[in-house]
Amino acid sequence: MKLSVIGAGYVGLVTAACLADVGHQVCVIDIDKTKVQALQQGRIPIFEPGLAPIVQRNIEKNRLHFTCDMMAAISFASTLFIAVGTPPEEDGSADLQHVLAVANAIATHMDSHKIVVTKSTVPVGTADQVRSVFREKLLERKVAFSVDVVANPEFLKEGAAVADFMRPDRIIVGTDSEACRSLMREIYAPFNRQHDRMMFMDTRSAELTKYAANAMLATKISFMNEMANLAEQLGADIEQVRQGIGADPRIGYHFIYPGCGFGGSCFPKDLNALVNIANKVGYRTDILQSVIHVNQRQKLRLFDKIQAYFSNNLEGKTFAVWGLSFKPKTDDMREAPSISLMSAIWASGGRVQAYDPEAMGAARDLFGHRNDFSLVGSPEEALQGADALVVCTEWHVFRAPDFELIEKQLSYPVIFDGRNLYDPDRVKYYGLQYYGIGRGN
Numbered sequence: 001m002k003l004s005v006i007g008a009g010y011v012g013l014v015t016a017a018c019l020a021d022v023g024h025q026v027c028v029i030d031i032d033k034t035k036v037q038a039l040q041q042g043r044i045p046i047f048e049p050g051l052a053p054i055v056q057r058n059i060e061k062n063r064l065h066f067t068c069d070m071m072a073a074i075s076f077a078s079t080l081f082i083a084v085g086t087p088p089e090e091d092g093s094a095d096l097q098h099v100l101a102v103a104n105a106i107a108t109h110m111d112s113h114k115i116v117v118t119k120s121t122v123p124v125g126t127a128d129q130v131r132s133v134f135r136e137k138l139l140e141r142k143v144a145f146s147v148d149v150v151a152n153p154e155f156l157k158e159g160a161a162v163a164d165f166m167r168p169d170r171i172i173v174g175t176d177s178e179a180c181r182s183l184m185r186e187i188y189a190p191f192n193r194q195h196d197r198m199m200f201m202d203t204r205s206a207e208l209t210k211y212a213a214n215a216m217l218a219t220k221i222s223f224m225n226e227m228a229n230l231a232e233q234l235g236a237d238i239e240q241v242r243q244g245i246g247a248d249p250r251i252g253y254h255f256i257y258p259g260c261g262f263g264g265s266c267f268p269k270d271l272n273a274l275v276n277i278a279n280k281v282g283y284r285t286d287i288l289q290s291v292i293h294v295n296q297r298q299k300l301r302l303f304d305k306i307q308a309y310f311s312n313n314l315e316g317k318t319f320a321v322w323g324l325s326f327k328p329k330t331d332d333m334r335e336a337p338s339i340s341l342m343s344a345i346w347a348s349g350g351r352v353q354a355y356d357p358e359a360m361g362a363a364r365d366l367f368g369h370r371n372d373f374s375l376v377g378s379p380e381e382a383l384q385g386a387d388a389l390v391v392c393t394e395w396h397v398f399r400a401p402d403f404e405l406i407e408k409q410l411s412y413p414v415i416f417d418g419r420n421l422y423d424p425d426r427v428k429y430y431g432l433q434y435y436g437i438g439r440g441n
């Protein structure tokens with residue numbers, strides 16, 4: 001089937017590549033010329049495991065192509081996926097300008113029936129808003145093409161985006177049209193072979209399902225971070241507690257890792273957007289606001305430990321920071337806990353020597369201009385001349401370090417482990433002090 005995808009970011013690019021890989025003909029349009037030029041040559045502007053070969057082979061097979069020409073994308077297919085960004089406004093609400101601009105462009109140029117599928121995460125009621133854009137524009141143009149607006153939120157995780165898209169837990173489709181239901185079934189049939197993952201509902205419920213899922217996952221994390229902080233006060237070990245509660249299948253082991261806070265382009269943004277959605281209908285979201293508050297505090301948890309260790313004097317101290325991305329297997333630093341930590345270190349007169357397997361480019365763009373920040377080529381190099389080691393992201397390469405070397409290199413033999421990667425007893429065996437999250441202090 002011929003499909004167009006509007007927006008070539010994490011979601012749009014993965015969606016387009018995976019749809020092409022199962023045999024659809026996909027046209028991707030983005031307003032970012034540099035990105036489109038790179039993609040036309042098979043160069044992927046983001047680090048996402050497994051994505052590059054899929055994009056390259058589908059360009060070669062002529063099933064996937066990239067353009068900046070909106071008109072071309074609109075006329076290419078009758079089904080158009082919107083996957084543009086919905087960044088936060090100052091008040092936390094989702095900024096819909098890109099989604100509405102795309103709807104407006106389609107309404108302005110369409111010359112036949114279109115099915116517009118929203119993949120972007122959008123506030124409840126956006127499908128209705130998009131329908132109004134079409135109604136008004138088509139009326140203004142004095143044409144009577146029909147349009148269906150379908151909500152089809154995306155649940156992929158960065159770092160595992162291809163696998164998540166290829167084997168989704170569920171495919172949520174918000175529509176009240178029988179024809180759209182069958183069309184969406186047909187498009188997604190290749191991803192729906194093992195068992196039926198399609199779930200049909202009304203558009204508002206589909207839109208809220210997306211926010212509710214992210215809010216639930218973020219709630220699990222903040223809950224565990226609160227338990228971790230409590231465990232510290234009570235002399236308990238949160239890792240033992242985690243395993244103890246995870247064994248209950250009603251709780252499960254997923255998403256209960258405590259740490260130095262959740263980051264990324266979505267949890268913080270979507271929680272704030274949901275609070276804003278609730279405010280607009282006069283509902284007070286006590287749980288969501290606590291989840292946000294606990295996370296903001298958690299992002300400074302390592303810093304508080306560092307301050308206490310160095311008796312509030314970080315002036316002239318150098319910190320080796322391992323991991324800058326908001327989670328492993330991505331180069332994305334949006335809302336990363338490492339940013340909160342490093343900003344606090346810098347504000348206290350400290351320096352940072354950092355290493356990340358994939359996020360060095362993002363870090364250079366953000367902080368390359370600072371003279372209290374340097375990027376180095378390996379985890380070991382980050383230790384040279386450093387006073388202490390801080391781990392912010394649980395990349396594989398940090399999991400089994402040479403503790404003897406760490407002990408030799410650091411002026412103060414201490415590790416601040418924001419992801420509970422190490423066994424405190426093992427670290428202490430090498431003469432190092434260990435501060436984790438909810439354990440080992």
Ligand SMILES: NC(=O)C1=CN([C@@H]2O[C@H](COP(=O)(O)OP(=O)(O)OC[C@H]3O[C@@H](n4cnc5c(N)ncnc54)[C@H](O)[C@@H]3O)[C@@H](O)[C@H]2O)C=CC1
Nearest residue numbers: 007008009010011030031032084085086098120121154158
């Ligand atoms: N990043 C993720 O893991 C996930 C993101 N989402 C949601 O998907 C949406 C997109 O997120 P990302 O892909 O991360 O964003 P992104 O910022 O990586 O990409 C958005 C792309 O849209 C393009 N764009 C903006 N306006 C445009 C227009 N008028 N016409 C054509 N292209 C335009 C931008 O140039 C950019 O390349 C957001 O609503 C996000 O909340 C949902 C699930 C996962």
Ligand SMILES: O=C(O)[C@H]1O[C@H](OP(=O)(O)OP(=O)(O)OC[C@H]2O[C@@H](n3ccc(=O)[nH]c3=O)[C@H](O)[C@@H]2O)[C@H](O)[C@@H](O)[C@@H]1O
Nearest residue numbers: 154155156157158221255256257259262263264266326327
């Ligand atoms: O809407 C979105 O954009 C996406 O947001 C998240 O995906 P993502 O932000 O890519 O990454 P996650 O794996 O969810 O991690 C988010 C943050 O939570 C932290 N985290 C995760 C799990 C955990 O147990 N503990 C924990 O602190 C991670 O370190 C990271 O900083 C959701 O998991 C996806 O389902 C959703 O589609």
